[in-house]
Amino acid sequence: MTFVKGISVIEKNSRFLLTCFSIFFVLKVKEKLIKHLTQTITLTNEEAVIVGNSFKERHLEKKEVLLFAGEISSHMQFIAEGCLRAYYMDEEAKEHIVQFGIEGWWVNDLYSYLTKTPAKQFVQALEKSTVLQINHDTLNILYKEVPAIERFFRLKFEKAYVAFQERTLDVMSKTAEERYLEFRTKYRDIEQRVPQYMVASYLGITPEFLSALRKKMR
Amino acid sequence: MTFVKGISVIEKNSRFLLTCFSIFFVLKVKEKLIKHLTQTITLTNEEAVIVGNSFKERHLEKKEVLLFAGEISSHMQFIAEGCLRAYYMDEEAKEHIVQFGIEGWWVNDLYSYLTKTPAKQFVQALEKSTVLQINHDTLNILYKEVPAIERFFRLKFEKAYVAFQERTLDVMSKTAEERYLEFRTKYRDIEQRVPQYMVASYLGITPEFLSALRKKMR
């Protein structure tokens, strides 16, 4: 084979092309983040560059785990591409999905991140995915360099809080059917991309019962 | 009667005593707050005075409502004495208790406070109570004057977030009996002070079923 002695011309060319493609891809990924941020806050061009440089790109294979329960979550992470879930495992080793996320969302065990205590949740890719991560300390520095970023995250945390509050009340006061209907209208794009048994887990019911619900509603 | 023409000597004396008592009482109430704060943060004497002056005392009769759903929650409030509940009312006018609070706790519709949107919850006194309130804007000023206070509230908000996360997971993955047992060990002091049907509401079950559970466990 040619590459026993070195790298063939074809090989060289394809590596070159791959590199070009990668650079192009990296730019596009960070642009997604900036676009996302500027939907809420205003950034100058210089600030956008600083922000972009503070994030690191991470690629995940399907089923790859980004955060394990027990670890301390040390990054905030923006989903540039793909689909992830945050779930927790009870004493009987049953999984309970807490949150899904797709492009443009943030996933994390926020409590672990905020308090620097071991995570109770796993965060796992459900598809081949790309996330942009910023380290806890780096973010604290960035808060000072780009104050608008602090505003952005304060709003993010507040929204995270209310989202949980709403979920708690829903689980306590609504039937599984009501919750499923709400899920379908609110997260139609997510429903298409994740297996049904995970939707069931998110809703707090068994896959069999969700199947029965769907049949009834048809 | 003597007080048709003015105030009798006895009347005058009792007013005087009442005033003395009130001042004494006010001091004690604010001291409770300072003691509470200094369990988490450090305050100089001067800072403690500034903080104390930023809070206003409010007395509530049993059943009096401190915050109505629909209003915008504009204060953080510390319970110095008594017992309150935060609850929300569903479409069928059923009440769902979100949180209890006694001396040393904070109660609020935090989302309304943080986002300045109309509250979804009511906050009501379950006993004659005393709360210490600080206005949103006053607190923002205080953050600058006494930085340790900002730290205190950041930690408070983080704890509020995790408390909700834990409750959501509990409601989703545990039986009513498990949740009741947990409630008893975690909030034994609260269980003694609130009616059983409110404990049921907090747990997301009917009072009848809670009664049955208690009978079974006896």
Add this chain to the structure above:
DNA sequence: CTTCTTTCTTAATCCACCTTAAGATTATTA
């Protein structure tokens, strides 16, 4: 002390949702 209100209990009936188990589809991978 009596009356009214609030709170708690009991019991019968009913429904939402779970469990188990098996088969049917649909993806993955060899």
Add this chain to the structure above:
DNA sequence: TAATAATCTTAAGGTGGATTAAGAAAGAAG
């Protein structure tokens, strides 16, 4: 292409918890 794994469906029987209705206790108020 076959084989294995992952996912979805169906059906029978079981259970947790709701609903309704009635009465018992315990407070609060006149």
